[in-house]
Amino acid sequence: MSNNQERINNPHSIRHDHLIIKSMISPNARVLDIGCGDGALLELLRQEKNIDGRGIEINQKNVNHAVAKGLSVIQGDADRDLVNYPDKSFDYAVLSLTIQATKNPKLVLEQLLRIADYAIVSFPNFGHWKIRWQILAFGRMPVTDKLPEQWYDTPNIHFCTVKDFATLCKNINTKVEEAISINGYGKELSDDIPLFMHNLLGRESVFLLSKKK
Amino acid sequence: MxxxxxxxxxxxxxxxxxxxxxxxxxxxxxxxxxxxxxxxxxxxxxxxxxxxxxxxxxxxxxxxxxxxxxxxxxxxxxxxxxxxxxxxxxxxxxxxxxxxxxxxxxxxxxxxxxxxxxxxxxxxxxxxxxxxxxxxxxxxxxxxxxxxxxxxxxxxxxxxxxxxxxxxxxxxxxxxxxxxxxxxxxxxxxxxxxxxxxxxxxxxxxxxxxxxxxxxxHSSQNIAFHEVGRQAVMADPEWKSGRYLEEKTNPRKGLAVARMAAHITYLSDEALHSKFGRNLQEREKVTFGFDADFQVESYLRHQGFRFVDRFDANSYLYITRAMDYFDLFxxxxxxxxxxxxxxxxxxxxxxxxxxxxxxxxxxxxxxxxxxxxxxxxxxxxxxxxxxxxxxxxxxxxxxxxxxxxxxxxxxxxxxxxxxxxxxxx
CATH class of the missing domain: 3.40.50.1820 (Alpha/Beta hydrolase fold, catalytic domain)
Incomplete structure (x- = not known):
């Protein structure tokens, strides 16, 4: 798959879920990146897809970095500020590795699909076998290189599994257009593989969603 | 002026x-x-x-x-x-x-x-x-x-x-x-x-x-501060109902007080504290008088009097009013x-x-x-x-x-x- 090839070409500089997100976005699109960090994804999409991008980021230092790079980013909070955007003002609303840190993931997801035609959500999969194993073997909340914080100081308050997320999408009448997971070795699991395998082997998953007509 | x-x-x-x-x-x-x-x-x-x-x-x-x-x-x-x-x-x-x-x-x-x-x-x-x-x-x-x-x-x-x-x-x-x-x-x-x-x-x-x-x-608080400034100017007898240029007077004191009050609003509690604290101005102890004992007083007086050399009192009234009226809502x-x-x-x-x-x-x-x-x-x-x-x-x-x-x-x-x-x- 072409994403894998790109990942091999850029082994360190670009986050893998960003490359997958990029593959889902069409050129010249209007993109809102919620929880955009210092703007790495927006910059990638601006350079390679010529998008008209905007970002929201909660951490002020990150916002300042992004604006200094010439990106249109505001300091704000996904839980609080998405209501301000008009309906269908973007082609894509992206939430990359952020949904687990929101107070109300369901409401945020509904907002994404109100603001944009498509929502792209990437999240760490709590159903990954390594995490299951940590709880089973040690009886403690998992700490991994991707999720290094202890339970008491993590900003991630709403973890879910691939299965949980798919269930939520179903409950809010949302269509999963595409789902790609990344396994522990950085290999991609595509749509052809059944969902329970994503849930077991995927370290991170990326979902492309649209509202059911 | x-x-x-x-x-x-x-x-x-x-x-x-x-x-x-x-x-x-x-x-x-x-x-x-x-x-x-x-x-x-x-x-x-x-x-x-x-x-x-x-x-x-x-x-x-x-x-x-x-x-x-x-x-x-x-x-x-x-x-x-x-x-x-x-x-x-x-x-x-x-x-x-x-x-x-x-x-x-x-x-x-x-x-x-x-x-x-x-x-x-x-x-x-x-x-x-x-x-x-x-x-x-x-x-x-x-x-x-x-x-x-x-x-x-x-x-x-x-x-x-x-x-x-x-x-x-x-x-x-x-x-x-x-x-x-x-x-x-x-x-x-x-x-x-x-x-x-x-x-x-x-x-x-x-x-x-x-x-x-x-x-x-412009917020209510800001309009309030502006009103204090304008009243200070107009209370100066040298203001002469705004005709001080013809009367060859200058409402320096009123304008300086306006500037002093405004200047406080341009700073912050933290900034004043770290810049001056309660430090005394070129003296060992307080004088039990109304001299500028504290550095912050001396600073404000300086700011006030420096300002009047370059600014017209009536302009101050008009421009503060313009800000008060601003309301895009x-x-x-x-x-x-x-x-x-x-x-x-x-x-x-x-x-x-x-x-x-x-x-x-x-x-x-x-x-x-x-x-x-x-x-x-x-x-x-x-x-x-x-x-x-x-x-x-x-x-x-x-x-x-x-x-x-x-x-x-x-x-x-x-x-x-x-x-x-x-x-x-």
């Missing part, structure tokens, strides 16, 4: 060359007006002091200013397609000397951290205009100017002006220079109000807007988003964490109104303990954000580094 370009030329003491140009332009109401531009070129600075005169300015109050003059400084060169102009709007007690030496105080420009060669507002690349507002006292028509109807100084006969009027006058100015769209409009505090007014009323003429430490309406039935309907302008909103005069939440209101229009907006809240004044100071994160925003805009607009090779000189 009157200060006109003539006076300034003398204080500059350099060999100046004056150029008078006549040209014709179309005013806001579509009528042809004749305007003249008097240019004063300073031999050894890169700025130009100019005045622009126009037949009349119809004011929001219904009154008309006829004629009116805008004194302004310009830096850099306007490119051939007139696409590289940046308008810098000054604050309440600011003036046109953003990046050139002040003729009265001899101090360097008030925004040299941002404006100059190689700075974020790069005068090697952009044509930067900084006009003195209508109602001001540094050469633009204001209460210290002569009323052509009576041949006397206006004083309180000067009509009430608004932020909208200040901006309307600036529109005449850029019309006269043949500039269709400003590459950027930038300003802090009252300058930020002008930026918002430009972006709201003349959005198609503003490619990008940078409102800093400002609000879309009310102009759009209470919904600020209406002020920026379908705007194509790129925005960079800047606030400071310790600014309690124009707190971050008021900038956030502007941001919300812009996002409600799906506008292209950046918003940085800069962590600083310097209070409202931070926008005038060396705040590295503010500077890098503005630099990034402006260069991204230049790229989008296709302004190249050598944009000013040819053009107006």
């Amino acid at each position: 009157t200060s006109h370009p003539k006076n300034r030329d003398q204080t500059n003491g350099q060999s100046d060359e004056k150029v008078l140009q006549k040209d014709t332009s179309t005013d806001l109401d579509g009528e042809e007006t004749s305007s003249s531009v008097a240019t004063t070129r300073h031999a050894n600075t890169k700025s130009e002091t100019k005045t622009f005169e126009n037949k009349e300015l119809k004011l929001e109050s219904g009154a008309t200013l006829s004629p009116f003059t805008i004194a302004y400084e310009s830096y850099g060169t306007l490119n051939a397609d007139k696409s590289n102009a940046i308008l810098v709007c000054h604050a309440l007690t600011g003036d046109q000397y953003a990046a050139s030496k002040h003729p009265v105080t001899g101090k360097e420009g008030w925004w040299e951290i941002l404006v100059g060669p190689g700075k974020p507002i790069d005068t090697d690349k952009y044509f930067v205009l900084c006009p003195n507002v209508i109602g001001g006292c540094m050469g633009s028509t204001g209460p210290a100017s002569i009323n052509p109807k009576t041949g006397k100084i206006y004083g309180l006969d000067f009509p009430m002006i608004t932020i909208g009027d200040m901006v309307k006058a600036q529109v005449h100015l850029i019309d006269s220079l043949g500039i269709n769209q400003l590459f950027s409009v930038i300003g802090g505090s009252m300058g930020g109000m002008q930026v918002l007014q430009w972006a709201s009323k003349y959005s198609e003429r503003v490619f990008s807007a940078i409102p800093i430490a400002t609000a879309a309406r 009310a102009e759009h039935d209470g919904i600020l988003a209406g002020a920026f309907k379908n705007t194509k302008t790129r925005f960079c909103v800047v606030s400071f964490t310790s600014d309690w005069l124009f707190p971050t939440r008021e900038s956030r209101q502007i941001v919300h109104a812009l996002t409600a229009n799906a506008a292209n907006v950046s918003f940085v809240d800069i962590e600083s303990e310097k209070g409202h004044d931070a926008f005038l100071l060396n705040e590295p994160e503010m500077i890098s954000a503005i630099k990034g925003f402006i260069s991204a805009g230049a790229k989008q607009k296709g302004l190249s580094a050598s944009a000013n090779k040819k053009g107006l000189s």
Whole structure:
């Protein structure tokens, strides 16, 4: 798959879920990146897809970095500020590795699909076998290189599994257009593989969603 | 106190060359007006002091200013397609000397951290205009100017002006220079109000807007502080109901008190504490009197009395009033988003964490109104303990954000580094 090839070409500089997100976005699109960090994804999409991008980021230092790079980013909070955007003002609303840190993931997801035609959500999969194993073997909340914080100081308050997320999408009448997971070795699991395998082997998953007509 | 370009030329003491140009332009109401531009070129600075005169300015109050003059400084060169102009709007007690030496105080420009060669507002690349507002006292028509109807100084006969009027006058100015769209409009505090007014009323003429430490309406608390300042001026017996220039008096004390009260609002508790604490002024212990025992008192007195040398008391009354009247919410039935309907302008909103005069939440209101229009907006809240004044100071994160925003805009607009090779000189 072409994403894998790109990942091999850029082994360190670009986050893998960003490359997958990029593959889902069409050129010249209007993109809102919620929880955009210092703007790495927006910059990638601006350079390679010529998008008209905007970002929201909660951490002020990150916002300042992004604006200094010439990106249109505001300091704000996904839980609080998405209501301000008009309906269908973007082609894509992206939430990359952020949904687990929101107070109300369901409401945020509904907002994404109100603001944009498509929502792209990437999240760490709590159903990954390594995490299951940590709880089973040690009886403690998992700490991994991707999720290094202890339970008491993590900003991630709403973890879910691939299965949980798919269930939520179903409950809010949302269509999963595409789902790609990344396994522990950085290999991609595509749509052809059944969902329970994503849930077991995927370290991170990326979902492309649209509202059911 | 009157200060006109003539006076300034003398204080500059350099060999100046004056150029008078006549040209014709179309005013806001579509009528042809004749305007003249008097240019004063300073031999050894890169700025130009100019005045622009126009037949009349119809004011929001219904009154008309006829004629009116805008004194302004310009830096850099306007490119051939007139696409590289940046308008810098000054604050309440600011003036046109953003990046050139002040003729009265001899101090360097008030925004040299941002404006100059190689700075974020790069005068090697952009044509930067900084006009003195209508109602001001540094050469633009204001209460210290002569009323052509009576041949006397206006004083309180000067009509009430608004932020909208200040901006309307600036529109005449850029019309006269043949500039269709400003590459950027930038300003802090009252300058930020002008930026918002430009972006709201003349959005198609503003490619990008940078409102800093400002609000879309003046708060009740701020109106209250302004009222204290105005009452201080008017309580000074030397104010003489506004006719002090003819009476040869000067309400220095009243204006100084107004400035002292206002100056506190420009700082913060933290900033005052770290700068002065309870330190005593050149003494070992308190004197049990009303002398300036504390450093902070001495500092404020100094600020107050330094200010009166360069500012006109009536201008202070008029301009504070203009700020009080500013309310973009009310102009759009209470919904600020209406002020920026379908705007194509790129925005960079800047606030400071310790600014309690124009707190971050008021900038956030502007941001919300812009996002409600799906506008292209950046918003940085800069962590600083310097209070409202931070926008005038060396705040590295503010500077890098503005630099990034402006260069991204230049790229989008296709302004190249050598944009000013040819053009107006």
